[in-house]
Amino acid sequence: MNSSDKVLITVRIIKSFEYRTCRNMVIPVDIRTSTIDQLKQQCQELINSDSKFKPFRTVKFDTLKIYTQAFGNKTQNLIINLEDAGFLEDGDAILQDVGVISETELSLFNREAYDAFKKNPEIKW
Numbered sequence: 001m002n003s004s005d006k007v008l009i010t011v012r013i014i015k016s017f018e019y020r021t022c023r024n025m026v027i028p029v030d031i032r033t034s035t036i037d038q039l040k041q042q043c044q045e046l047i048n049s050d051s052k053f054k055p056f057r058t059v060k061f062d063t064l065k066i067y068t069q070a071f072g073n074k075t076q077n078l079i080i081n082l083e084d085a086g087f088l089e090d091g092d093a094i095l096q097d098v099g100v101i102s103e104t105e106l107s108l109f110n111r112e113a114y115d116a117f118k119k120n121p122e123i124k125w
Helices: 036-049 051-056 111-119
Strands: 007-016 021-029 063-068 105-109
Touching: 007 036, 007 051, 021 036, 021 051, 036 051, 036 063, 036 105, 105 111
Parallel strands: 007 105
Antiparallel strands: 007 021, 063 105
């Protein structure tokens, strides 16, 4: 595989919904062959190895969700897309098959924290 087979994906690593604590990770991915689980693993390896993600190492990241796609509508919420659609739950699914295209923004987060925030979407400062 050469570099032209890959597209850039932005993954928003979300530590806290209430405090809007997130950091973006831009990674090249071959969406035609990579699975959701492989992308999660790649993100976790970068979190564990890159010092700028050190504060994020205490969170168990277990869920990927589409935040927005290039030329698509953006959500009003600055941290996460609160719509019910867009969860990437089948770990064996190929990224391209679930709608990931070039310049897609994904969110990686803890599902329990997301569910709690969705029930009470209060922003703290």
